[in-house]
Amino acid sequence: MPQCIAVLSGGLDSMLAIRIMQEQGVEVDALNFKTIFECCQDRAGQAARGLGVRLTVVSQEDDYLEIIKNPRFGYGKGANPCTDCRIYMFQRAKRFMEQSGADFIVSGEVAGQRPMSQKRWQLDTISYHSDLEDLLLRPLSAKLLRPTKPEREGWVDREKLHGFSGRSRKGLIQLGKDLGLPYIPDPSTGCALTEIQFGRNVHDLLQLEPEATRWDFEILTIGRHFRFDNETKVIVGRNEAENDQLEYMHKLPDASSSAMLDGHNYIGALALIVGPPSGDVLRFAGGLMHRYGKAKTVEAPQIEVIQRDRTWIMPIEATEEAQRATTLASS
Ligand code: SF4
Known part of the structure; x- marks a missing residue:
């Protein structure tokens, strides 16, 4: 046969x-x-x-x-x-x-x-x-x-x-x-690469990070992606499941993220920084967390900044830059 x-x-x-x-x-x-x-x-x-x-x-x-x-x-x-x-x-x-x-x-x-x-x-x-x-x-x-x-x-x-x-x-x-198929499947939602908006995330990565690794590609499927500058991106979770995924990705040994940001005195969106976590980037990321998380529900919101070798607490506030920022997918 x-x-x-x-x-x-x-x-x-x-x-x-x-x-x-x-x-x-x-x-x-x-x-x-x-x-x-x-x-x-x-x-x-x-x-x-x-x-x-x-x-x-x-x-x-x-x-x-x-x-x-x-x-x-x-x-x-x-x-x-x-x-x-x-x-x-x-x-x-x-x-x-x-x-x-x-x-x-x-x-x-x-x-x-x-x-x-x-x-x-x-x-x-x-x-x-x-x-x-x-x-x-x-x-x-x-x-x-x-x-x-x-x-x-x-x-x-x-x-x-x-x-x-x-x-x-x-x-x-x-x-x-x-032919008596057991069922007729619905059309597939398909491959994210065919989506124009997701494609923007991919092309942004290819253009600015030619040495991108598997980790960098995998994380494209999680969260909102904001570009701060040519070297730095901030990724913000959209829901609890994505927050968990971002936390998992940050802990992987080959992670490209330099810092994970989590609410300290409130529960809300989690964020990763990919690239150098300078003061300006942290301020921008904090502003995004304020915009998307529950930070606005507490009087003086603070986040934990978790890096490989240290963790510290910093205050965050709404910023105009973060308010105006558009995701890569929607730019
Ligand atoms: S890139 Fe094209 S062929 Fe490959 S999985 Fe996506 S849709 Fe299918």
Whole structure:
């Protein structure tokens, strides 16, 4: 029995790709990528369980950050390097295929569905640069594409594959029902890199901190980000969960934050400073904490400034600069 590795996000397209292979008697193992900017592992787990396939989850390594910093095929409307990202994923999928002795790779890509990675030429580019060439089968659009090795060798029947193109989900949903998918998933909220506002945070980091580490990218998903100057940023938690996350991030050994600021005589927003914590920065950050936290509910609000080697207390007050400041995402 032929075996394939299916790249599974947990969305409708990748579920369909798997079910089409199962219908043709191909043994399927699923592979999901745990990304920094997208969270579909739960969706992928649920989908794998529903389809009755084994699921392996792999994390993006630090070399993925190089793709975000310098994508060969450029960005989409946000900071999404989709073509390079797909190539990266399929290169790893190829490695996994070789290790597991599978015969080919299957993906739920649909020609023309996404402007940054699924135009016809981009699908060819992805197949070529991932070194998969004709071992990468897209069952949903296969009839619009050149026959791949699994089709030529008769491992799968090309006649039973499909010729979907474009962005409409209607035909795909109907196919899901026809094939008896366990459920039809809602469209994913997707990858934060595609969002224009989040993309601003990423481009700000790339421009001003070219040596940015994984920590610097991961923290982009937490809190409000305010740039003080080219070297310094202040990040303010928006709720209790984000305050906890900021505290956790600050304690990591590779943290780029130089100070954590927490309410001393009140409970409220927590802030991190990334860059030198000069007096002016502390005043600015204190002003932001006053603006967003419950500091205004006490008469003389104070914060704790927690650095690696010392902790001290300082008063904060509302400042015009902090009042006027806009987040990177909204600037
Ligand atoms: S949307 Fe995000 S995860 Fe998906 S291909 Fe583009 S950059 Fe990669």
